Amino acid sequence: MTMSDTSAVSSSSAPPEAAMPGRSWSQWFVRTPGLLPAATFVAIVLVWEASCRLFEIPSFVLPAPSRILGGFDAVSTSRWFEHVWATLRVALIGYFLSIAISLPIAIILARSEILSRAVYPILVVVQSTPVVAIAPIIIVALGSGDTPRIVITCLITFFPLVVSTTTGLMATPPELIELSRSLRAPVIREITQIRLPFAIPYIFSALKISVTLAVIGAVVAEFVAADKGLGYFIQFSTSMFQVQQAWAGLIVLVLLSLVLFQIVAAVQRIWFPWSLPTERE
Amino acid sequence: MSTTPPAIGFSGVGQVFRTASGALEALRGVDMTIGRHEFVAVLGPSGCGKSTLLRLTSGLIRPTSGTVSVFGLPVAEPRDDIGIVFQKPTLLPWANVEDNVVFPVRHKTGRGTAEDRANARVIIEKVGLAGFEARLPAELSGGMQQRVGIARALFMNPDILLMDEPFSALDALTREEMGFELLRIWEAQPKTVMFITHSISEAVLLADRVLVMSERPGHIVENLVIDLPRPRGIETSNQKAMHDYVGHLRGLLLKRAA
Numbered sequence: 001m002t003m004s005d006t007s008a009v010s011s012s013s014a015p016p017e018a019a020m021p022g023r024s025w026s027q028w029f030v031r032t033p034g035l036l037p038a039a040t041f042v043a044i045v046l047v048w049e050a051s052c053r054l055f056e057i058p059s060f061v062l063p064a065p066s067r068i069l070g071g072f073d074a075v076s077t078s079r080w081f082e083h084v085w086a087t088l089r090v091a092l093i094g095y096f097l098s099i100a101i102s103l104p105i106a107i108i109l110a111r112s113e114i115l116s117r118a119v120y121p122i123l124v125v126v127q128s129t130p131v132v133a134i135a136p137i138i139i140v141a142l143g144s145g146d147t148p149r150i151v152i153t154c155l156i157t158f159f160p161l162v163v164s165t166t167t168g169l170m171a172t173p174p175e176l177i178e179l180s181r182s183l184r185a186p187v188i189r190e191i192t193q194i195r196l197p198f199a200i201p202y203i204f205s206a207l208k209i210s211v212t213l214a215v216i217g218a219v220v221a222e223f224v225a226a227d228k229g230l231g232y233f234i235q236f237s238t239s240m241f242q243v244q245q246a247w248a249g250l251i252v253l254v255l256l257s258l259v260l261f262q263i264v265a266a267v268q269r270i271w272f273p274w275s276l277p278t279e280r281e
Numbered sequence: 282m283s284t285t286p287p288a289i290g291f292s293g294v295g296q297v298f299r300t301a302s303g304a305l306e307a308l309r310g311v312d313m314t315i316g317r318h319e320f321v322a323v324l325g326p327s328g329c330g331k332s333t334l335l336r337l338t339s340g341l342i343r344p345t346s347g348t349v350s351v352f353g354l355p356v357a358e359p360r361d362d363i364g365i366v367f368q369k370p371t372l373l374p375w376a377n378v379e380d381n382v383v384f385p386v387r388h389k390t391g392r393g394t395a396e397d398r399a400n401a402r403v404i405i406e407k408v409g410l411a412g413f414e415a416r417l418p419a420e421l422s423g424g425m426q427q428r429v430g431i432a433r434a435l436f437m438n439p440d441i442l443l444m445d446e447p448f449s450a451l452d453a454l455t456r457e458e459m460g461f462e463l464l465r466i467w468e469a470q471p472k473t474v475m476f477i478t479h480s481i482s483e484a485v486l487l488a489d490r491v492l493v494m495s496e497r498p499g500h501i502v503e504n505l506v507i508d509l510p511r512p513r514g515i516e517t518s519n520q521k522a523m524h525d526y527v528g529h530l531r532g533l534l535l536k537r538a539a
């Protein structure tokens with residue numbers, strides 16, 4: 001505001017941007033969404049590349065970005081898709097299975113205080129067990145194939161979904177529950193028409209966390225036993241000292257997680273816009 | 282015995298809540314009646330059991346002792362002919378105004394007919410929200426949201442309207458305006474109204490009769506008939522009689538608080 005005031009005094013005919021080109025350019029840069037982080041990212045990559053060349057860092061310690069780019073070419077595109085699909089399939093099946101299991105459990109926990117007191121400690125114990133540590137046990141127990149990997153993915157995504165959904169189901173305004181009871185409506189509609197919709201913001205925050213956890217679950221399972229998938233690819237590459245390949249796999253993995261996260265966020269934006277915090281200036 | 286029973290009757294009603302820190306006696310020996318189509322305001326200090334009185338009438342809770350009856354019958358469970366308006370509008374944030382108003386019938390029976398929607402639109406117009414049917418609650422002001430809350434309570438066409446500090450979240454001007462609008466609706470379509478409030482002037486301005494409750498355990502300590510002409514409006518607030526009523530009630534509440 002003060003900027004344009006002073007420029008208006010100095011040159012009354014020219015628009016303020018023209019009077020202060022440097023300042024307004026930097027403002028544009030800062031205000032354009034996404035530009036600042038993108039520029040930071042580019043800067044990091046450049047510093048990274050320069051450091052690797054300048055200090056001749058061995059590539060098994062830290063490969064330069066240009067070498068990582070080469071790592072992508074080491075494997076054919078169709079093979080890349082196979083790896084991505086193997087990981088994605090396990091992550092998604094585990095994720096949706098986890099949703100299908102955790103929503104009914106959350107409803108039961110929210111409805112029954114006795115059950116919730118009985119089951120909650122067990123859930124905490126399950127949650128406190130590092131998935132990486134039980135993964136080999138599960139794989140031995142359930143054999144090869146997708147089943148143990150899906151179970152591992154379920155285990156890791158399950159807890160945030162149950163806890164968040166239960167919290168959401170309990171966070172319904174008590175007046176609406178009284179309204180429901182004063183109408184003598186059946187309990188099922190109290191859940192479907194009041195409690196579950198009110199839990200939507202809570203459910204979605206858990207869905208967003210869980211979808212990235214699902215990818216982690218799938219990768220952990222692949223570390224233990226697999227012949228396909230991004231986790232398998234990273235481990236295989238490092239065992240062959242192809243570190244730039246491992247980095248390429250890591251980047252694909254990060255992109256996969258980001259895309260899945262954004263898809264969940266978009267589903268919430270499109271179908272449940274009312275559940276987002278209202279943005280006000 | 283040809284006398285028609287009162288709309289709401291309390292006789293010797295006591296209410297004790299079991300809490301973690303022991304028994305809490307909210308009401309003791311409440312006796313009162315509210316006649317058919319009477320507009321009764323309830324005043325009383327915070328925590329004296331006004332909301333409890335309302336929830337007993339609605340059938341959401343049962344008295345520990347004594348009887349609560351509606352149209353002569355003891356209240357055993359929530360009834361269809363009672364509508365409730367809460368302090369906060371508590372609308373469904375994902376549903377537009379019309380869906381919020383139709384909600385009671387959809388919630389009770391599982392579906393809403395075209396006729397229900399037509400009825401809802403009539404009521405929405407009656408509460409002054411014509412043209413806002415498709416808006417979401419977040420797009421409405423607090424006063425407009427409470428109008429939706431009132432429309433929702435009116436939708437099932439109840440004989441009794443229970444209102445628990447319905448205007449206390451609104452600014453003073455909106456509050457007065459809403460009060461007069463409530464009277465307009467009530468005069469066009471008479472109902473029995475139990476109106477809980479903390480505002481003495483609001484109680485006097487709106488009600489046929491004001492009940493004053495004691496501090497906990499609550500019981501009725503004053504039953505004041507407000508003999509002001511209807512229809513009431515801004516002129517009413519300027520009448521000397523109104524000031525006398527307000528002065529009397531204020532003195533009573535202050536003396537009890539002292």
Ligand SMILES: Nc1ncnc2c1ncn2[C@@H]1O[C@H](COP(=O)(O)OP(=O)(O)OP(=O)(O)O)[C@@H](O)[C@H]1O
Pocket residue numbers: 298299300305307325326327328329330331332333334497
């Ligand atoms: N379900 C309940 N369980 C335990 N105690 C309760 C319950 N409902 C109300 N009480 C207690 O009973 C007393 C009366 O409560 P009530 O809500 O009826 O008061 P109120 O007059 O409406 O108060 P306010 O003016 O603050 O709204 C309070 O002390 C309250 O804590």
Ligand SMILES: [Mg+2]
Pocket residue numbers: 331332333445
């Ligand atoms: Mg209250």
